Amino acid sequence: MDKIEHIGIAVKNLDASNELFRKLFGAPAYKMEEVLSEGVTTSFFKSGPNKIELLAGTNENSPITKFIEKKGEGIHHIAFAVDDIVAEIARLKSEGFTVLNEVPKKGADNKLVAFLHPKSSNGVLVELCQEIRD
Ligand SMILES: CC[C@H](C(=O)O)C(=O)SCCNC(=O)CCNC(=O)[C@H](O)C(C)(C)COP(=O)(O)OP(=O)(O)OC[C@H]1O[C@@H](n2cnc3c(N)ncnc32)[C@H](O)[C@@H]1OP(=O)(O)O
Numbered sequence: 001m002d003k004i005e006h007i008g009i010a011v012k013n014l015d016a017s018n019e020l021f022r023k024l025f026g027a028p029a030y031k032m033e034e035v036l037s038e039g040v041t042t043s044f045f046k047s048g049p050n051k052i053e054l055l056a057g058t059n060e061n062s063p064i065t066k067f068i069e070k071k072g073e074g075i076h077h078i079a080f081a082v083d084d085i086v087a088e089i090a091r092l093k094s095e096g097f098t099v100l101n102e103v104p105k106k107g108a109d110n111k112l113v114a115f116l117h118p119k120s121s122n123g124v125l126v127e128l129c130q131e132i133r134d
């Protein structure tokens with residue numbers, strides 16, 4: 001795990017939150033992207049070397065919709081950059097973590113991603129992100 005790649009924040013209304021975070025960071029989102037497979041639409045902000053990912057659910061089954069119903073808006077996950085997501089998944093499995101998708105899937109912002117069940121990581125939803133290299 002090299003560094004925190006982004007922090008994911010679950011929001012009800014992406015337009016309203018885009019404006020709030022534009023004021024917070026003094027700059028607009030640098031990217032907005034829908035990830036159909038996850039039932040989310042996202043916007044990304046840069047805060048110095050860090051990234052913030054705002055996520056809104058696009059359907060009632062979206063993990064974000066369910067999260068907000070249960071816990072309200074707020075920090076949803078922490079994503080870490082990894083060099084080799086397949087190797088990292090194998091390592092974390094061997095260490096006893098519950099990997100929610102053992103086959104990496106396409107995420108936002110040109111990444112392959114995988115998630116650990118929060119119950120196996122002290123109540124924190126952890127995302128692994130590997131840059132998709134052309
Ligand atoms: C990929 C695009 C983008 C990117 O960066 O590229 C994204 O980041 S997409 C982000 C959205 N996608 C996901 O979150 C996928 C992984 N998440 C899941 O598979 C589910 O959300 C899961 C398994 C974490 C929870 O599933 P579900 O909501 O069906 O189960 P429960 O509500 O019963 O939750 C079980 C248990 O976990 C607690 N929980 C749920 N979500 C979180 C969370 N984000 N952080 C911490 N804890 C969480 C929940 O409260 C339950 O605990 P309990 O003590 O039983 O209440």
Ligand SMILES: [Co+2]
Pocket residue numbers: 006008053077079127
């Ligand atoms: Co994310």
